[in-house]
Amino acid sequence: MINIYIFTDSRRLSTSCLFHTMSQWPSPGSHAQAYANPRSNESGDTGFGSNPGSNNPTQDRFSPMSNTSGDSSSVGDYAMWNQVTVPGNAVSNSFPAVSSAVAYISTGHSDPASYENFGANIPVAHAVTGQSNPASMSWSPDTAVSYTTNTETSNPASYGNFNLETLNDLMATIRDEEFASAPEGTDTLMHLEMPINVTPNFLGSQVGSNSQMTVVMQSASPMQPYLKILRQPQRNGHRFRYTSERGSHGTLEADRMSGDQKKKEYVSVKLVGYRPRAKIVASLVTNDSQRESHIHRLVPKKFDLSANEWSHPEIQVNMACDMTATFNDIAVAVFPQKMLTDMHIKEHICAEKRKSRSVSINPAVRRKLDEELKSKIKRLKKFDGQHIVVLKFEAYSLNEDGLTGPQLCSPVFSSEVINQRSTQNGELRIYKIGKSAESCQGGQSRENDTEMLMFTSKVKKGGKKCIGLPVNVCYL
DNA sequence: AGCCAGTTCCC
DNA sequence: CGGGAACTGGC
Structure with a gap:
């Protein structure tokens, strides 16, 4: 069983994966809310300043496991939906073993995956650590770390555990099964609103880039095609x-x-x-x-x-x-290009017709469309578009x-x-090459066909930067 | 006149 | 198909 809590770019939380861990789908209006937002509690406390896994209550921390009583039962089987700690790390404390998927981790300090109670084979959808790198842990191959950042010591992509594909596959499997078993009327449950008061804070302060986060979560969200x-x-x-x-x-x-x-x-x-x-x-x-x-x-x-x-x-x-x-x-x-104006006009007519408007192409409209096209081409030429x-x-x-x-x-x-024909961007292509080596004195061993010549095409020409080479050049 | 990008032709 | 080459009009 895998619990995955997904945080999407629209600050909505998908509970669908969580439902998957239950033997049956909850009826609308049941415990979905409590599960959907493990940080919430009855008093409305968002969890800042309290952390059941912490030995030091004075530290300013945020833990998904927190609630007023310190009871972590409301988060299911210790799945971590989200963990953001500034100086410390909730996992490093005597928290029971984390055995489910982690959708998001952000610590300013140590790496959750480096602790024993962070179980093996846990897919991590997103991890931000200021220090070591979760992906460097020797997890088994079916563990996926889909995204890590802010690791100051190493590059996540250099580790085999950094694997977006694996996570996506995992998500796809879960999603497919969900589609098959979802009852009528569960749509609303899948898109519960996130508590707005906490979300922007940790996005801004803990994650280097909102956009990176958005990309990952879009691709990991199970309900959004x-x-x-x-x-x-x-x-x-x-x-x-x-x-x-x-x-x-x-x-x-x-x-x-x-x-x-x-x-x-x-x-x-x-x-x-x-x-x-x-x-x-x-x-x-x-x-x-x-x-x-x-x-x-x-x-x-x-x-x-x-x-x-x-x-x-x-x-x-x-x-x-x-x-x-x-x-x-x-x-x-x-x-x-001389055909483009006509095409442009034709498409303009089609577009207007689609909007069921009357179309009249008078000289003024024609001129305007022509101008549009000219400026478009001019702009394209600036970057060889x-x-x-x-x-x-x-x-x-x-x-x-x-x-x-x-x-x-x-x-x-x-x-x-x-475009293969582009002189600006086309690959320098070697299309003919002679012997790979030849006496620098020449002559002595020279027989037929032993010149060491490379003929190429697509050499950048034009402008002052031209070094005077013809289209076919000889590099030695 | 020479060059070049855009265009057309043709093997 | 995949490629070279020739033509063309503007600068």
């Missing part, structure tokens, strides 16, 4: 093709994860925490923080311009494919009649994809 990119697109290697280049010129592939470099892999995205069916839509956005729609388009191999109708590639997912969309037929298409795209994935529910429902979660963005 989210999109997870399983295969990222290849950063280099895809050449953006002009729409005028008829025929097929290959698709955007994904980084090889299987180790077999010859086997093609494709970009794939999984919708986690939702079933039974949905649709995942892919589009291109800029690589700056604005993530606005790109001037390039994602198109299928057999893309026909004359169709005049253009839409984002989308894939329907269901349980048979594990809610995973594999985009094996997409390529980045470049529209000549024409040669870099980012994939955006969105998930929508799908009714049984095939109609598209509301968006299910916030979109996710892929890593950057760089």
Whole structure:
């Protein structure tokens, strides 16, 4: 049995995992509240200043196990939902063995995992220590530390126990079982409000960055669906093709994860925490923080311009494919700039029609749209955005009649994809190389084909920084 | 005139 | 498919 208490970015506490540890679901209005917030007690004391595990009551501490009586029974089987201690560490005291999952730990001092009463095989969703590193403990492989920070001595990622995947898998298992057994009307129980008076304090003072916390908790929250990119697109290697280049010129592939470099892999995205069916839509956005729609388009191999109708590639997912969309037929298409204005106008019309507004494209509107486009391209050129795209994935529910429902979660963005033709960002590629060694005196051993030459392409050119090398260079 | 990025062509 | 090369208009 595993108790996991989840703290989400919206300051809501999910009790669903806790319910899982009970043999049956509690009826609405039962003990959910007491379990949901182990820090709360009847007097409304948030727990600051008292700590049942502490030998020194004068220390300013905050412990999830605290309540007015010092009784820890209300937190279940000693699961730690949250521990924040400033100078000390609740686990270091004579607290009974901690045997359940820990969703969040923050200490300004020692590392909870270094104490014996912090049992083995405890998944830790989040740990912040000012000193040693929980992930450095020799836990068994099925223990997961999903996130640690502020460890001044070492890097959590260097340890095998630092493993977000393991934790996510664990959560997924629990979640799936929950979905199967959840009775009607339990939704409200899963989103109990956190006590607002304590949350901002420890977020601000104990955690270095709110945003880091948010990311972790979003991905760990069992009830909120989210999109997870399983295969990222290849950063280099895809050449953006002009729409005028008829025929097929290959698709955007994904980084090889299987180790077999010859086997093609494709970009794939999984919708986690939702079933039974949905649709995942892919589009291109800029690589700056604005993530606005790109001037390039994602198109299928057999893309026909004359169709005049253009839409984002989308894939329907269901349980048979594990809610995973594999985009094996997409390529980045470049529209000549003189066509862009027309496209922009066309899309403007479509968007207005969707809002059921009347559309009138008079010269003034046309000029305005044109200006928009010009400034967009100008902005793109500042960071070579024409040669870099980012994939955006969105998930929508799908009714049984095939109609598209509301968006299910916030979109996710892929890593950057760089146009293979980009002179600014393209990889320096060696495409021809001679012998690896040769006499520096030359001549003596020289036979046919023994020059030591490397011919490359994609050397950065242009501007004053150009060192005068031609496109094909010889490095010796 | 020469260069370059954008564009088109073609093997 | 995957790649080189040629054309083009602006600077």
